[in-house]
Amino acid sequence: MQRTVRDYHLYLKYAVKTGLLETDDHYRPASPNRRGKCTGYRFPAAYCEQSLGGGPTARSHPRVQLVAVGDDKFAAKVRLSRQHQQRDLSGKERMRYREHRHLLGWLEPGATPFRIDERAALQAAAEELARQQVNPSLRRRKSAGWKRRWAHAQDVEQFVDPVEQYNQRVNTVVRLAGQELNPLLDQAGGRLHTTLTNMSSVLRPYLYAEGQGQLVSLDLANSQPFLLNLLLDPIFYNPALQKHAGVRGRLRWKEVGKEIRERNKERGGDIDIMLVNTLHEAEQQELDKFREWTSSGQFYQRLREAMAELGEEEANLAATLGAVKELIFLVLFSKNNYSTPGKRAFTKIFPTVDKVVRLLKKGDHTALPRLLQTLEARLLLLRIGRQVAKALPQVPMLTVHDSLVVPLPHADQVQRLMETELAAQVGVAPCIKRELWGQYVSARQYEEA
Numbered sequence: 001m002q003r004t005v006r007d008y009h010l011y012l013k014y015a016v017k018t019g020l021l022e023t024d025d026h027y028r029p030a031s032p033n034r035r036g037k038c039t040g041y042r043f044p045a046a047y048c049e050q051s052l053g054g055g056p057t058a059r060s061h062p063r064v065q066l067v068a069v070g071d072d073k074f075a076a077k078v079r080l081s082r083q084h085q086q087r088d089l090s091g092k093e094r095m096r097y098r099e100h101r102h103l104l105g106w107l108e109p110g111a112t113p114f115r116i117d118e119r120a121a122l123q124a125a126a127e128e129l130a131r132q133q134v135n136p137s138l139r140r141r142k143s144a145g146w147k148r149r150w151a152h153a154q155d156v157e158q159f160v161d162p163v164e165q166y167n168q169r170v171n172t173v174v175r176l177a178g179q180e181l182n183p184l185l186d187q188a189g190g191r192l193h194t195t196l197t198n199m200s201s202v203l204r205p206y207l208y209a210e211g212q213g214q215l216v217s218l219d220l221a222n223s224q225p226f227l228l229n230l231l232l233d234p235i236f237y238n239p240a241l242q243k244h245a246g247v248r249g250r251l252r253w254k255e256v257g258k259e260i261r262e263r264n265k266e267r268g269g270d271i272d273i274m275l276v277n278t279l280h281e282a283e284q285q286e287l288d289k290f291r292e293w294t295s296s297g298q299f300y301q302r303l304r305e306a307m308a309e310l311g312e313e314e315a316n317l318a319a320t321l322g323a324v325k326e327l328i329f330l331v332l333f334s335k336n337n338y339s340t341p342g343k344r345a346f347t348k349i350f351p352t353v354d355k356v357v358r359l360l361k362k363g364d365h366t367a368l369p370r371l372l373q374t375l376e377a378r379l380l381l382l383r384i385g386r387q388v389a390k391a392l393p394q395v396p397m398l399t400v401h402d403s404l405v406v407p408l409p410h411a412d413q414v415q416r417l418m419e420t421e422l423a424a425q426v427g428v429a430p431c432i433k434r435e436l437w438g439q440y441v442s443a444r445q446y447e448e449a
Contacts, residue, residue, distance in 0.1 A: 003081040004074070012041060019044060048163075063129075064167045066174060096185055100192065100381060102389035106396045107181040107194060113210045113396045114196075116176040117441055121206040125169040128202050132162035140165075169200050176207070189373025192381055192399055199400075208438040209396050212407040215438050218415050220380070220422070221297030221431040223402035224332060227375045229291055229428045232356060234279045237272050251425055256374050260360060260367050267363060274359055282352035290353055297431025300324045306349050314345045332357060332372070335365040376402055379425060387417050405437065 001008050015021040022044045030036030047062045069075060097104065106112055132138045139159040175182065175195045184193045199207075209215055220226060230236055230251065237253045253272070254261075264271040279287075293302040304324045308315040318324050327342040334343075336358050347354040360368045381399055388397055388404070392413065398405035406414050415432050422430040 004077045016041075019046075061161055061163045061167060063163055064170055066170070093185075093187075096190075100185065100385075103192060103381060103385055103397065103399060104183055106398070107183045109179050109181070112179050112181055113212060114176070114179075114181070114398065115208055115210050116173060116203065117206040117208075118173055118177040120440060121173045121203050122170065124202055124206065125166055125173065125200075128169075129162055129166040132165075165200065168198075169203055172196075172199050172203060186373070186377075189370050190377035190381070191373055191401060192377070194398070196398060196405075197400055204435075204437040205440040206438065208441045209407050212396060212409075214408045214436060214441070215398075215405050216408045216411045217400065217403045217405045217435040217437060218411060218418060219403035219433045219435060220418070221433050222294055222299040223376060224372050225290075225299045225328065226294040226422075226428065226430060227372055227379075227426065228332075228353070228357075229294060230375060230426045231275075231360065231371075232279060232287055232290065232353065233427055234276050237276050251375065251378060256378065257371060260364075260371065263363055263367070271359065275356060278352065278355050278359065286350060286352055290350055291428045295428045295431060297433060300328070303328075303346075303349070307345050310345055310348060313341060317342045317345065333365065333369050336361055379422065380404065383425070384418055384421050387421065388414055391417065408436070 005011075012021065012023075016023050020043070021041045023042075024040040026037060027039045028034070028037040043062050106114070136159070139162055141159055172195055181194045181196065185191075186193060196207075204217075207215060236251075257271075261271055293299045296302070300321050301324075304318040304321065307318040307324075317327065327346065330338070330340060331343055331346050331354065343354075357368065360371065380402065384404070385397065385399065388395070388406070392406075392410055395406060395410050395414075397414075404414060404418065411434065415434075418432055419430055
């Protein structure tokens with residue numbers, strides 16, 4: 001920001017002083033053990049819409065309006081700032097971007113074939129906002145881990161603000177219309193973030209690849225529990241056994257688990273031996289059941305049924321599939337000493353899986369999420385992505401974390417590549433689910449070049 005508008009902070013101070021903006025005045029620098037936080041700014045209540053039927057506490061953001069920037073000098077500064085960002089990358093970062101060139105080539109501004117029907121998408125976003133404002137029951141509930149970011153009591157709300165969602169959708173549409181996909185490689189887990197990563201499902205029917213036809217998303221069902229199977233295989237931790245595993249280029253614990261191994265060595269423990277011993281002592285029936293459930297793509301449904309058999313309390317905890325997914329997030333990502341009825345129920349159903357998860361989170365509960373994201377990125381972005389690029393070099397491809405998005409005519413071939421590689425690497429057949437995009441795009445738009 002400073003490269004583009006050198007004295008931007010003075011404008012923010014002036015806006016707060018005059019009441020145009022308000023701030024939480026909370027800044028925290030990042031540290032090795034703690035995420036940083038930028039100072040928060042927002043419009044005060046006087047500029048915000050009030051959601052119909054929401055009562056006095058239902059405070060919304062103001063709806064954005066698009067304004068074209070006519071200052072050529074400012075636009076030139078923005079372009080120059082982006083060039084600086086690319087040049088400022090370290091040698092290691094530039095190497096990472098080169099490794100992903102088979103994906104990044106389809107995301108270049110002015111060259112990407114991915115398009116959106118701007119007018120129809122903006123209309124759909126406005127219609128969805130109107131529906132949610134009239135009928136609050138249509139609003140999406142926040143996840144169980146949401147935290148209050150503002151101290152004002154009247155802002156406490158368990159549902160996502162529909163106006164904020166609308167603003168995000170407008171931003172996505174405008175960026176796609178301007179061919180700004182903004183690729184960014186996550187340093188922690190290796191994920192590739194783009195304008196499309198968090199794109200609302202409301203907009204997907206209006207996205208297409210010019211000259212390629214309708215798109216289809218090939219999604220790895222229950223991806224994180226599925227990838228956990230790799231961490232439940234003793235061969236994964238034993239370099240000697242991996243040579244006889246029969247899979248060329250298989251992912252190795254020595255590489256992807258380096259952070260966890262080093263942390264445990266510092267604490268005087270050998271995580272490799274503990275993990276292998278735990279798996280050797282496990283009942284094979286339990287591990288087979290976990291593999292079967294994750295391979296079927298019905299893991300959350302099966303877990304919900306199993307919890308219902310444990311008792312009424314567990315059945316209530318798993319009342320919906322959304323509740324079961326929240327439970328799994330707590331199992332995988334929360335601290336070991338954070339105990340809930342749902343986590344205890346999971347331990348009863350999969351005691352060995354829970355023990356392995358706890359070992360991997362011991363001393364740092366954020367290590368397992370990063371490890372799973374690393375496995376996902378290595379498999380989907382690098383291994384499978386490269387295979388697709390080699391087999392179909394003229395076919396545009398997008399990734400959205402645990403899914404690949406390709407033109408529909410090539411979906412069968414890409415899905416076979418995904419299934420083969422995932423089964424070979426993880427040792428369990430995956431379930432790939434399809435979702436069609438671009439349903440509301442005309443044939444004429446598909447064919448335009």
